[in-house]
Amino acid sequence: MPTLLSHSSKASLRGLGLGFPGLSQPAAISSCSPNRSFSLGRGKDTRKERVVILGSGWAGYGFARTLDPAKYERVIVSPRSYFVFTPLLASTSVGTLEFRTILEPVRRLSGIGFYQGWADAIDFDRKTIRVETNAAEEVASKTVVPAPATGATQAVTAPPKPKGDLIDIPYDKLVIACGAYSQTFGIEGVREHAHFLRDIGDARRIRLRVLSLFEQCSYPRGTDRLSDADKRQLLHFAIVGGGPTGIEFAAELNDLIRDDLAPMYPDLMPFVSITVYDVAPKVLPMFDQALAKYAMDTFARQNIKVKTEHHLQRLRLADGNLGQRHGALKIKIRELGEQEVGAGLVVWSTGLMANPLIAKLAALELAAPGPNPVASQSTPRHLLRDARTGGIVTDAHLRALTETKDTAATRGILEDVYVIGDCAVMENDPALPKTAQVASQQAAHLAKRLNSGGAAAVAAKPFRFRNWGTLTYLGSWKAIHQSQADELRGWVAWVVWRGAYLTKSMSWRNKLLVPVYWVVSWLFGRGISRF
C-alpha cells in the first residue's frame, strides 16, 4: 500500500499528534489477524476486502450482522464487547429483565474479527486506524461524557494521554458507526452526579442505586439520624428529559416500586416520589396531542409528576452526611429560584452530542483524490462536518463527504469511507432523528448494497428511511404507538410493543430468555438482589 500522504499533510498530521509515533509502520494485515477466518498469507488480489466497522451499536453491529462474511472480512473496533438492545434497557434497570438478556456479544458473530478499544485516530490516506485498546476487566460499560473543552481546538491539539496499548488496524473499506455521546449542555454537576441510561453498566448502576436508597432509608435511627424530610429527599427520583427514554424509565421505575418494593418497605411508601422534568412545554413531542394527553393522564393516575418548562441549572451533592454518606443530590431549577430540589437519583436523558472523534477526524488534512495527489496540494481537503450537530455529512448513499477549501468549497466523496447511525448527517435529509430505527435501516441498506456488488452497488441506489412509528411504554402494562398508518394505546399497544421487540435484532438465545424473564418477573417479582 503506497503512502499517499503529501508532505504538507504528513506534517499537519504530526502537528495534531496523529502521526502514529511508536509504530514505524502500520501492522501488516497478516500480523493483525487473531482469527482463523481471516485470509492470511494470500496476495491482495485473491484475499477478501477487509471492512473495518467502528462501533457495535445499532449501526455497527447491525451492519456487521448483515454483511456477507463470504464476500468480506469483517472487523469490528468498539470499546464495548457487545451490542445492547437499547429499547429494553429501562426494563433491565428495574430488574424486569436480566442484564445479559439484552446483550449480544460481538464475538458470537461467527468469523468476526474484533478489537476492543477506542478509535483514537484514522489515517485515511494510508487506510489505517490507530486503536487504543480497552480489555481490562475494570471496564465499566458506562456512558462516557467527555469533559467540556474550553474550545474545539483544545480537544484536538491536546488529546488525553492514552491509558491502553496502541495498535494499528488497516482497512480496505471503513464504516464509521461510533455513535454519539450524551448531551449535558455543559450544565454544572451533570457529568459527575447524574446517571445516564445508554449502556448496560448505566442500567446496572441505576438498579443498584434505587435498591440501595430503599435499604438506606429502612434502618431505624442510629448515630446518624435520617429524618422523614431526609427520606423524602433520598426517595425522590428525578428524570430530566421527557422523551421516550425518560418517560419509559419513569414508568418502569414506578412499576418496580409499586409491585415489588411497596410490599417490602411499606413504611417508606409515603416518602417516595417520581418527577420528570423537561424544558419544553410538552413531553413526548413525537406523539400527537391525543396520545401525549393519554400518556400524561396515565402518569397522573400513577402519581408520576411531570414538570414541563423547567430548566435545570446545576446539580450538586447535598451538604453534610446526607450528601457524603447517602449521596443525596440538590437540583437547582431556574423556575424555582434559589430553592433547590432534593433527590436520591437523577437520571439524565436529554439528547445527544457529537462524538469527539468526529472533530478530530474533521481537522485532518486529507490527500487530494485522483491519481496525482500532489497536484492539488495547495487546496486543503477535509472531512465535511455538520455545523449544527457535529456529525459527519454523507451523501444519499451514506458515503462520507469531503470539502475542498477552494473558492467554490467543492464537495467530494471520501472513497471507501461510509458513515451510518448517530454520527452521520445525511446531506439530503439532515433532520433524520438519531434513533435505533434510522441506524438499523442505514446499516441494513449499506450492508445489502455492499453484498450485492460493492461500491458500485452502493452508488446505484440511495438510502431511503421508512418510518415504522414510535412506541413508548407508560407503565402498568400500557403503551402508546404512533405511525403514519395507525395509532394504538392501552394494552393493545403493549402487546404490539413487546411482540415487535422480540422479533427484531435478537439472537435466539435472547428471543427465548426475554419472554422467560417476562413470565418469571410477572409470577415471582423482579430481580431485586443487590451485588
Next chain:
Amino acid sequence: MPTLLSHSSKASLRGLGLGFPGLSQPAAISSCSPNRSFSLGRGKDTRKERVVILGSGWAGYGFARTLDPAKYERVIVSPRSYFVFTPLLASTSVGTLEFRTILEPVRRLSGIGFYQGWADAIDFDRKTIRVETNAAEEVASKTVVPAPATGATQAVTAPPKPKGDLIDIPYDKLVIACGAYSQTFGIEGVREHAHFLRDIGDARRIRLRVLSLFEQCSYPRGTDRLSDADKRQLLHFAIVGGGPTGIEFAAELNDLIRDDLAPMYPDLMPFVSITVYDVAPKVLPMFDQALAKYAMDTFARQNIKVKTEHHLQRLRLADGNLGQRHGALKIKIRELGEQEVGAGLVVWSTGLMANPLIAKLAALELAAPGPNPVASQSTPRHLLRDARTGGIVTDAHLRALTETKDTAATRGILEDVYVIGDCAVMENDPALPKTAQVASQQAAHLAKRLNSGGAAAVAAKPFRFRNWGTLTYLGSWKAIHQSQADELRGWVAWVVWRGAYLTKSMSWRNKLLVPVYWVVSWLFGRGISRF
C-alpha cells in the same frame, strides 16, 4: 428490660470499645421496626418473641426460612442482602448460569425484618446488637479477608473506625450464624492478589477476569508487545486448594474454554493451561481412592494439571507492563525454589478461618447467670471459644456455651443464644466439617425445635448430623458422588448432581430459571458478555 450489667462488666465493655457510645439507650423495639408485620405498641407479654439471626448463608437463611413467622418475629442482620446457593457458584463464574439465578433475596421472605450490616458488637446482658450499616450501592459482595493482626488482642482493642452508621437492634433470642472467613495462612500477597470464590461478587470478578485475559491476549502487537511467553503466563489459570470447590472451578473453567472460548480465540489455545495446586499428597481427600483416581484420570484427559505437595509461599504482581497493565501474577512455590510460576488468575480455595467477630465476643465479660448477677462478680464468665478453630463451642443442642474462670472452669449455657453453621463447634462432635450440608441441617433442626416449643423443645432433643454424601463436578458432564450407601461416577453422577441441587433450598423462581439456563447455555453457549 432491666440492665443486667454489673459495674465491673460495664467497665470492661467500655474498655473494649463496646460500651455503645453515641446512643444513650438501645433503641426501643418499636423504633426499630421498618416492617408492618412487626408487633408494634403491644406489651411484652402479648408480642411475639424477636429472634435475631446474624448471617444470611446456609445456616442463617435456612433457619429464617424454617422458623414459623406466626410464632416468632424474625429479623436477619447480614452484610449481604441475599442468600447464595454456593454449590452453583462455580457455574456462575464461567457463565453457565446467570448470577441472579443462584441468589435468594432476604427481603423476599414474607414478613421478614432485615438490617443490612455487620454485627459490630453484642451486649449479651442487655440483649442488644450493635450493627454497622452497609447499604451503599458500592457494596462489593466480595469475600472479605481480614488483615492479619499482630496479636489477637490488637484486633479487639483497636477496632477499625466504622464506615457505616451504627444502629442498635434488641433481641429476645439470638442465632449466631455469621460463618467463617477464607483462610490464607497469612501467605504474602494472597489477600491482595488472589481471587476467592465464596460470594457472588467473587464469581462476577472471576468471570470478568477470565474473559478479559483472553481479550487482552487477542490484540496484534502494538506499542506494548505481548510475547508468546507473556501470553502463556496470562493464560495460565492457577487454582490453589484441591477440595471440591477448587476442583469444580477448574472443571467448569475448562468447559468454558473448550466449548465457548476455543472457537472465538483459536490462536490462543496453545497458550492456555489450568493447574490445581495442593499441599496434601492427594486432592479430594473426602473421596475414596477409586473415585479420586477417576477424578484425576478425567482431569488428565482434559489436560488439567494437578500438582500435589506444592506449597505456595508468596503471590506478587509481575514486574513491568505485564503486572501493571495486564495484572499478571508471580507465584513462588517452595518445591520450585527461586523460579516463580506466572499466572493471569489465581483462585484461592484452601479452607476457612474464624470470623473476627467471634474473638471479639469471646473477650467480653458476661454477667453471671441466675437471679442475682452481682453475687458471682468475682468469677469472670466468657463465651467458650474453640482453641483450634476459633469457633464458638455449643452443646449438642446448638446452645452457646460459657466458661466461668473459677478453679473448675465450669461450663454453662448462655441463655437464648444459639450458634449454627461454620462459626459453631459442637462440644460432642467437634470434627463436623464446615459445609453447607452441616449448616443447613443445623438450621432446620434448631428452627423446627423452636417452632415446636421454644427453648424447652430445643433442650429436649439434641442435633444429629446425617451425612448425605459428597458430590463433585469434574467437567464434561461428569461427576463423582460418594456417601455411606453408594458410589456414583460419570454421567449418572452428573444427573444425580444436577437433580439434587434443583430440589434443594431454591425458590420456585430459581427452580425454573436454573434449568432454563442449563438448556440455553447448552444450545447457544455460555454468557460471555463482559460488563
